[in-house]
Amino acid sequence: MDWTAFFELFYENMMASTRLEIVAVLFGIISVWFARQANLLVYPTGIISTTIYIYICFGIQLYADMGINLFYTGMSIYGWYMWTRRDARKRVRPIRWNTLRQQAQGILMIPVLFGLILGLIFLVKQDDTAYMQSYIPYIDSFTTSIFLIAMWYMARKKIENWIYWIAGNIISIPLYFIKGLVFTSFQFTVFLVLAVLGLINWIRLYEEGRDREFKTGVL
Secondary structure, eight states, X not given: OOHHHHHHHXXXXXXXXXXXXXXXXXXXXXXXHHHHTTOTTHHHHHHHHHHHHHHHHHHTTOHHHHHHHHHHHHHHHHHXXXXXOBOTTSOBOOOXXXXXXXXXXXXXXXHXXXXXXXXXXXXXXXXXXXXXXXXXXXXXXXXXXXXXXXHHHHHTTBTTXXXXXXXXXXXXXXXXXXXXXXXHHHHHHHHHHHHHHHHHHHHHHHHHHHHHHHHHXXX
């Protein structure tokens, strides 16, 4: 690898980054930091970031990612509600692992979502012209599928959400760098680190919660 050329490209892309992108990156990182701690502030900070990215992704023709940020905004509202909802004992939703059935559903939904996104967004014809052509439609649609499932699992406080974030972040780092969004690529690098830490932390919080439930006899 030509590291000189790499850092030159990094510097050029960094200089070309907009203030709007920087704001979106900062709020995105803050949101994931709160998610790692299972803090409710993950949602208001995330909404700011995703709303900005709806605008950015439309401008660079990453239409699946524009769609996912629309979904993120809606899911953030849903997750905000789910995380504050209390049961009959006034307890908020606990962190849990998926059941085997839920795991299978998540895995099976990847090809289903991939096909739907690719078909409905990129292969719909209008006057014999591809409608809203994407720069990298297959990769774009695949990462979108993964992130949709991750966001759903996070709203339900399932530990597996971090596994999906990790996979999607690994793919997204080079995708956004190639598109010239260097700070967004950097954001996904930070996201990857935070996702690994989030997975570790949520497992710890889960074990602590189970210990408390066992001691209080509410299992």
